[in-house]
Amino acid sequence: MSMNQKALKRLEDEINADIERGSYDGVNLIVARHGEIALQGTYGYAERATGRPTKRDDVYRILSMSKAFTNTLAYRALGEGKLALSTRVVDLIPEFLGTDPFRAVRKDRINLAHLLTHRSGMPATPDPGLPADRFGVLADVIAALGSVDVVNEPGTNLNYAPSINHALMGEMVRRAYGYGHFRDLARDLVFEPLGMTDTAFGLPRANEGRAVPLKVYVPEDGWLAPEDIECLNDYITADAEMPWVGATSTVDDVFKFAELFRRRGEVDGEHLIAPAVVEQATTLQTGDMPNDLYSGLAAQRSWETPAGNFGLGFSLSGTGTAPNFFGPFTSPRTFGNYGAGSTLFWVDPERDLTFVFLSSGVMDEGDNVARFQKLSTMVVAAAV
Incomplete structure (x- = not known):
């Protein structure tokens, strides 16, 4: 060899x-x-x-090597027509916009390609919006992200995302395939x-x-x-x-x-x-x-x-x-x-x-x- x-x-x-x-x-x-x-x-x-x-x-x-497995679910979804790179987060997770229309600005532009390339504009924080003892309940994480603001125009800034991008991607593929977990x-x-x-x-x-x-x-x-x-x-x-x-x-x-x-x-x-x-x-x-x-x-x-x-x-x-x-x-x-x-x-x-x-x-x-x-x-x- x-x-x-x-x-x-x-x-x-x-x-x-x-x-x-x-x-x-x-x-x-x-x-x-x-x-x-x-x-x-x-x-x-x-x-x-x-x-x-x-x-x-x-x-x-x-x-964070876990992200590779989540990415692979997105790859399968892309090849099987369940998602596109242009699929927006809010197309599958409408509650991501939150309840304040002024704070929702730019959230409707974030798509799967942005998540995969770490260009979503979301904060580069290991904290997805709630205490660590609640990280394990994905539904709670997604609910919390409705109140987390975008900090950069999607697509314009590359900043490795420790948590938020892949929490959103995981929920997108879960909903795309209709799985309970x-x-x-x-x-x-x-x-x-x-x-x-x-x-x-x-x-x-x-x-x-x-x-x-x-x-x-x-x-x-x-x-x-x-x-x-x-x-x-x-x-x-x-x-x-x-x-x-x-x-x-x-x-x-x-x-x-x-x-x-x-x-x-x-x-x-x-x-x-x-x-x-x-x-x-x-x-x-x-x-x-x-x-x-x-x-x-x-x-x-x-x-x-x-x-x-x-x-x-x-x-x-x-x-x-x-x-x-x-x-x-x-x-x-x-x-x-x-x-x-x-x-x-x-x-x-x-x-x-x-x-x-x-x-x-x-x-x-x-x-x-x-x-x-x-x-x-x-x-x-x-x-x-």
């Missing part, structure tokens, strides 16, 4: 060194080429404080067809014993405080439905998901996602727009400002030397998704290379970008 085994060993050694110096606690990873696994590794601790070792079947709260829709249309038996929105009770706790290592004065993430240990429950942050999965299941897109939507001889939809989802849609959230992070570290580089839902590698999750040596069309300080997958279509990385110990996001820039480059360096 044309992988340099010495380079893969260097990758493992670097990860073990990171864990030894306390940068993060543990890792499950897969590196594959042409769909064949070249390296599957399990390192460090699922929970450093108790000495619990990482195991291959550990179940992770994958945070979003989690059941994801199970039926994505997880079961791919054989992702350990993946769900929410944490099934049967998986609780394998769940990796979220332990956060970020400054108290950072963009997010530790409790903003660690509270999800309590709130991602069996019944929770959070289309933006609430999925749980294993390294093997995320690999199955990544492989679906490496194969351009095909699984077991059938196309779960139309190739034409995959093509556009993995094509740059945001031009040279910067991503306001990560531009701010780059400025704090005196880094070059990166372009936003979004397709329809997928983050793309792009070109240039600015630090990013996929590193500067992946091909420009490399695509993937990631979760705050902890999880990542990408597919390099030019090299036919897949990388999946789920870690315990949530890092500061700037440190996380630096880590993945380093490790992604080492993965690419192993492809010969």
Whole structure:
């Protein structure tokens, strides 16, 4: 499969060194080429404080990588004619306008394309309008968003949306398919067809014993405080439905998901996602727009400002030397998704290379970008 085994060993050694110096606690990873696994590794601790070792079947709260699953439901809906990129949020969720016509200005312009490309103009906040202990009830989140105002003209500003865009998208696809629960829709249309038996929105009770706790290592004065993430240990429950942050999965299941897109939507001889939809989802849609959230992070570290580089839902590698999750040596069309300080997958279509990385110990996001820039480059360096 044309992988340099010495380079893969260097990758493992670097990860073990990171864990030894306390940068993060543990890792499950897969590196594959042409769909064949070249390296599957399990390192460090699922929970450093108790000495619990990482195991291959550990179940992770994958945070914003959850958005990739929600995006995939939208891809299916697009290919099946249930939604269009021009479908407005209010076409399916009229109550999103709220009750004040003056505060509803611009809300009627937000469409699915805006949500997928993080250009909705809604606030870039992890708080979708109500306390964290109510995040798990999607109906309550949608009701709360009726009173949240647009802050930018839709389509004019790229600002990564931690919560609001995908809460709205999740409800749009739920209503488009007529399902009672979003989690059941994801199970039926994505997880079961791919054989992702350990993946769900929410944490099934049967998986609780394998769940990796979220332990956060970020400054108290950072963009997010530790409790903003660690509270999800309590709130991602069996019944929770959070289309933006609430999925749980294993390294093997995320690999199955990544492989679906490496194969351009095909699984077991059938196309779960139309190739034409995959093509556009993995094509740059945001031009040279910067991503306001990560531009701010780059400025704090005196880094070059990166372009936003979004397709329809997928983050793309792009070109240039600015630090990013996929590193500067992946091909420009490399695509993937990631979760705050902890999880990542990408597919390099030019090299036919897949990388999946789920870690315990949530890092500061700037440190996380630096880590993945380093490790992604080492993965690419192993492809010969």
